Amino acid sequence: LSEHLQRHGHSQCRHLRTTTTRLGRSSLLVGGRLRHVRSHQLISKAAAHKDSSDSSSSSPSGENGDDSSSSSPALKLLWYLSESLGNVKAAVLNEQPVVVGDSSSASSSSSTTQSSLTFHEALSMIREDYKQDYFVTGQGSMKAYVDTCRFADDFSSFQGENAVNRFKTNVQNLGSLCDDVSIDWNLYVSDVDVTNETPPKIDADTAPSSIRSTWRFKATLRLPWRPILAAKGGTEHVLSPENNRVCEHIERWDSKPGDVIVNLLRPSNGDETTMNTWEKIMLAIYKAVK
Numbered sequence: 001l002s003e004h005l006q007r008h009g010h011s012q013c014r015h016l017r018t019t020t021t022r023l024g025r026s027s028l029l030v031g032g033r034l035r036h037v038r039s040h041q042l043i044s045k046a047a048a049h050k051d052s053s054d055s056s057s058s059s060p061s062g063e064n065g066d067d068s069s070s071s072s073p074a075l076k077l078l079w080y081l082s083e084s085l086g087n088v089k090a091a092v093l094n095e096q097p098v099v100v101g102d103s104s105s106a107s108s109s110s111s112t113t114q115s116s117l118t119f120h121e122a123l124s125m126i127r128e129d130y131k132q133d134y135f136v137t138g139q140g141s142m143k144a145y146v147d148t149c150r151f152a153d154d155f156s157s158f159q160g161e162n163a164v165n166r167f168k169t170n171v172q173n174l175g176s177l178c179d180d181v182s183i184d185w186n187l188y189v190s191d192v193d194v195t196n197e198t199p200p201k202i203d204a205d206t207a208p209s210s211i212r213s214t215w216r217f218k219a220t221l222r223l224p225w226r227p228i229l230a231a232k233g234g235t236e237h238v239l240s241p242e243n244n245r246v247c248e249h250i251e252r253w254d255s256k257p258g259d260v261i262v263n264l265l266r267p268s269n270g271d272e273t274t275m276n277t278w279e280k281i282m283l284a285i286y287k288a289v290k
Contacts, residue, residue, distance in 0.1 A: 114146055114147065114243055114245060115243070116242070116243035116244060116245075117144065117243060117244040117245055118244060119202050119207040119208070119239070119244055120198060120202070121144075121244070122144045122211070122239060122244045122245065122246070123187075123189065123194065123198065123211055124198070125141070125143050125144035126144050126187070126211055126237055126246070127187060127194075127195075128140065128141070129141065129142055129144075130185050130187065130213065133181070133183050134171070135171055135215070135235070136171060136174070136175045136178065136181060136183060136217060136219070137171065137172065137175045138167075138168040138169070138170075138171040138172035138175060139172075142164055142167075142168070144237075144245055144246050145164050145245060145246045145249070146240060146243075146245045146246065146247050147161060147163075147164065148160060148161060148163060148247075149163050149164055149246055149247055149248065149249055150163070150247065150248045150249070151163060151166075151167050151249045151251075152248065152249070152250050152251070153250070153251045153252065153253070154252065154253075167249070177221050177222045177223070178219035178220070178221060178222065178229070179219065179220045179221075179222055180218075180219060180220045181217065181218075181219040182217065182218045182219070183215065183216070183217040183218075184215065184216045184217075185213055185214065185215040185216075186213065186214050186215075187211060187212070187213050188211070188212045188213070188214070189208055189211055189212075190208050194211075207239075207244070208239075209238065209239055209241070210236050210237055210238045210239060211236075211237045211239070212234065212235070212236050212237070213234055213235045213236075213237070214232075214233075214234045215232065215233060215234065215235070216231075216232035217229075217230070217231065217232075218230040220268055221264070224276070224278035224279075225267040225268075225269075225276075225278045225279045225281075225282040225283075226267060226268045226269065226279075227263065227264045227265065227266060227267060227268060227282070228263065228266075228268050229260070229263075229264060230255070230260070230263070231253060231254075231255040231260050232253075232254045232255050233251060233252050233253040233254045233255065234251070234252055234254070235249060235250065235251050235252075236248070236249075236250045236252075237249060238250065262286065262289055262290060263286075265282050265285050265286035265289060266282070266283065266286040267279035267282055267283055267286075
């Protein structure tokens, strides 16, 4: 028994050292990317200010009022974090990361070979996904989606035979780190709120080509300094003309991605006198980056 405990203790120490090394490398990588993001934002803002001084003041701004070129690095980092958080959690807790579906059995069906839906069937399926907070938990069925759906935002996109499973894996990895999740959402068809009600029957000739949503969420991340992740935005679900299934899932963020990322460094505990070591360290980093 003594020998077993000794061997087990050595094994746990080696695992702890390995985990600490991984976390240290991850912290250096994320810290370096944050510094790159902040530098790029400052340079972009300066360039934008110069360009705006040289251009006409009557030029219309974008829908979100943000320059996509300046927000792109922050969005890339946010995507990097959302894909990596689950793996970091698995390394810390010595567990397997969340993987949804099996790529070896991914369907090769295209949007033209899947069974067709009526517009109301697609709307009903999408509504059920939102009721399960699918875009944070990954728990929705997403049955209204074509197998090769394109998922896109302002900076990148992906699609292919396993695209839906990849999206689910990413949001489940992030959702597994969230506590106290609060989500508000609304669905719209041609600017008519259909969150709780289905619009009158729509024939094939007049059916809209997309279903739009707006959403706002807030959650506390299950990390040592308990940061708050909060953002708002919207999603356009573009329907395939062949079968009324979602062939494009296009997200936009109304919150500035750079601000969302920097706020992840700030502890939710606002009382510095009661902060633990992690909270004090992250607060110092937050103040330096901010």
